[in-house]
Amino acid sequence: MDIAKELLAGSRLALSRAITAVENEYDEAVDIMKKLYPHTGNAYVIGITGPPGAGKSTLTDKIVKEYRRLGKTVGVIAIDPTSPFSGGAILGDRIRMNELTLDEGVFIRSMGTRGSLGGLSHKTADAVKIMDAAGKDVIIVETVGVGQSEVDIVKAADTTLVVVVPGLGDDIQAIKAGILEIADIFTINKADRDGADKLNVELEMMLDLYQDKLEWRPPIKRTVAHRNEGIAELVQTLEEYYGYLKETDKLTERRTERVKAEVLAMLEENIGRYVTRTMQSDGEFEQMVQQIQKREADPYTLVADLLKRLLK
Amino acid sequence: MEKRIRVLVAKPGLDGHDRGAKVVARALRDAGFEVIYTGLRQTPEQIAEAALQEDVNVVAMSILSGAHPQLFPVVVNLIREKGMKDVLIIGGGVIPDGDIPALKEAGIAEVFTPGTPTGDIVKFINENV
Numbered sequence: 001m002d003i004a005k006e007l008l009a010g011s012r013l014a015l016s017r018a019i020t021a022v023e024n025e026y027d028e029a030v031d032i033m034k035k036l037y038p039h040t041g042n043a044y045v046i047g048i049t050g051p052p053g054a055g056k057s058t059l060t061d062k063i064v065k066e067y068r069r070l071g072k073t074v075g076v077i078a079i080d081p082t083s084p085f086s087g088g089a090i091l092g093d094r095i096r097m098n099e100l101t102l103d104e105g106v107f108i109r110s111m112g113t114r115g116s117l118g119g120l121s122h123k124t125a126d127a128v129k130i131m132d133a134a135g136k137d138v139i140i141v142e143t144v145g146v147g148q149s150e151v152d153i154v155k156a157a158d159t160t161l162v163v164v165v166p167g168l169g170d171d172i173q174a175i176k177a178g179i180l181e182i183a184d185i186f187t188i189n190k191a192d193r194d195g196a197d198k199l200n201v202e203l204e205m206m207l208d209l210y211q212d213k214l215e216w217r218p219p220i221k222r223t224v225a226h227r228n229e230g231i232a233e234l235v236q237t238l239e240e241y242y243g244y245l246k247e248t249d250k251l252t253e254r255r256t257e258r259v260k261a262e263v264l265a266m267l268e269e270n271i272g273r274y275v276t277r278t279m280q281s282d283g284e285f286e287q288m289v290q291q292i293q294k295r296e297a298d299p300y301t302l303v304a305d306l307l308k309r310l311l312k
Numbered sequence: 313m314e315k316r317i318r319v320l321v322a323k324p325g326l327d328g329h330d331r332g333a334k335v336v337a338r339a340l341r342d343a344g345f346e347v348i349y350t351g352l353r354q355t356p357e358q359i360a361e362a363a364l365q366e367d368v369n370v371v372a373m374s375i376l377s378g379a380h381p382q383l384f385p386v387v388v389n390l391i392r393e394k395g396m397k398d399v400l401i402i403g404g405g406v407i408p409d410g411d412i413p414a415l416k417e418a419g420i421a422e423v424f425t426p427g428t429p430t431g432d433i434v435k436f437i438n439e440n441v
């Protein structure tokens with residue numbers, strides 16, 4: 001089956017298989033991506049991140065429904081952590097989105113973080129492109145937490161929505177640096193709980209501190225996801241931000257940065273792979289390691305020599 | 313290559329017994345599989361469509377209510393109709409021995425009844441995907 005061709009003709013199975021090809025690094029993935037690339041760049045990509053259990057999936061479900069009401073098609077990529085012990089994972093985000101399964105304007109795909117997080121961000125970016133090429137108007141990427149890996153993943157997004165919840169104590173302090181770097185919009189979810197006002201004040205204070213560095217002050221919304229409260233307003237804010245990105249050319253700027261980063265990452269990966277393969281195919285590498293260990297040579301000189309040879 | 317076996321663990325119908333499905337889901341995760349768990353009360357259409365979107369290698373259904381003769385074959389047909397010819401479809405739960413041949417005839421590759429060690433399920437999947 002010509003996956004790219006069938007995907008562009010509207011096949012959901014082909015869309016699904018294309019993501020698998022990228023995720024499993026099948027040989028045909030590069031060919032598929034080459035064919036799809038000209039058809040990308042049209043979707044509005046939204047990253048949703050926040051602490052475990054904050055209500056990200058419930059919120060995603062409701063945001064998708066609101067976009068559907070507005071006549072948009074939506075793709076969702078839901079990422080859950082892979083167990084470091086077994087390499088397996090329970091991907092449970094979909095359980096909150098069951099009502100969307102039979103809507104033909106929606107496509108949901110769960111992904112495990114698997115081994116390398118760096119690798120994941122590029123696979124996520126490719127999965128986004130695949131859904132983009134398939135014609136989805138809006139693509140939502142859900143990830144847990146706000147660590148460095150997630151920061152990389154949300155770089156694939158035009159807008160990052162950070163979900164916070166009342167009652168996490170000092171967590172705001174601990175994650176504020178990371179949060180500020182990526183948040184375009186905040187939502188205080190579980191606003192039905194005590195502490196929403198306090199959290200709101202804390203966030204505003206934090207933003208005040210960074211005021212000078214912010215070209216866009218992230219608005220702070222409130223939602224009660226499982227009761228569908230505040231969702232229409234939140235989607236309106238997501239759209240306003242998209243408008244702002246377009247008007248100010250920030251969208252182009254962000255996407256230019258993204259292309260740069262992607263090309264560099266692909267280069268590094270391919271060169272890295274080439275080097276490892278070449279080195280391991282002859283015994284020279286082992287010999288080098290021996291020499292270095294015995295202090296007969298130093299790694300700095302050997303690596304410089306090698307580079308010269310490999311890249312000529 | 314970073315291939316992982318992906319399994320959809322699904323509970324079709326109105327049956328609310330989910331303990332077995334959860335035990336199986338956890339065992340499969342611990343065996344290194346990626347498990348997509350969609351929770352209770354799924355229609356056959358939802359299960360087949362989720363299997364397609366997630367591009368799973370295995371669909372594993374659990375029924376303890378006795379509705380397996382009606383539901384299992386419907387899911388098999390829907391999945392095959394969607395063009396997923398090579399998905400391994402298995403079932404488990406409270407299923408009388410006498411019903412098993414008909415289920416296999418309908419395309420359920422294997423049926424696991426109460427008391428099955430989860431290791432047997434892992435082994436079956438590894439040998440048949």
Ligand code: B12
Nearest residue numbers: 327328329330331332372373374377378404405425426428
């Ligand atoms: C615990 C239990 C309950 C709990 C369920 C809690 C829960 N959240 O799961 C509660 C109390 C809620 C309950 C309620 C009812 N129950 Co009840 N329940 C049981 C009981 C005692 C044990 C089930 C269990 O959890 N076993 C432990 C798990 C780990 O085992 P398992 O599910 O069998 O799974 C194993 C294998 O079957 C297999 N497996 C199972 N699923 C899958 C899937 C795949 C893909 C694979 C590969 C393998 C696999 O692997 C597992 C590991 O070995 C059984 C009797 C029994 N001994 O089975 C009755 C039983 C299932 N219940 C029964 C009934 C009738 C009911 C009620 C209708 C009772 C009533 N009149 O109110 C309600 C209905 C609830 C509902 N909404 O559907 C009947 C069903 C009769 C039938 N099939 O004809 C049973 C068989 C009791 C009986 N002998 O009458 N029940």
Ligand SMILES: Nc1nc2c(ncn2[C@@H]2O[C@H](COP(=O)(O)OP(=O)(O)OP(=O)(O)O)[C@@H](O)[C@H]2O)c(=O)[nH]1
Nearest residue numbers: 052053054055056057058189190191223224225226
């Ligand atoms: N009280 C309250 N509960 C909510 C709200 N939103 C979601 N929940 C509940 O919070 C629990 C977790 O919701 P999820 O949507 O799975 O959260 P998540 O952030 O996706 O979780 P992970 O993906 O596991 O990190 C569920 O039981 C939801 O019903 C809310 O606004 N208020």
Ligand SMILES: [Mg+2]
Nearest residue numbers: 056057092093
């Ligand atoms: Mg989630």
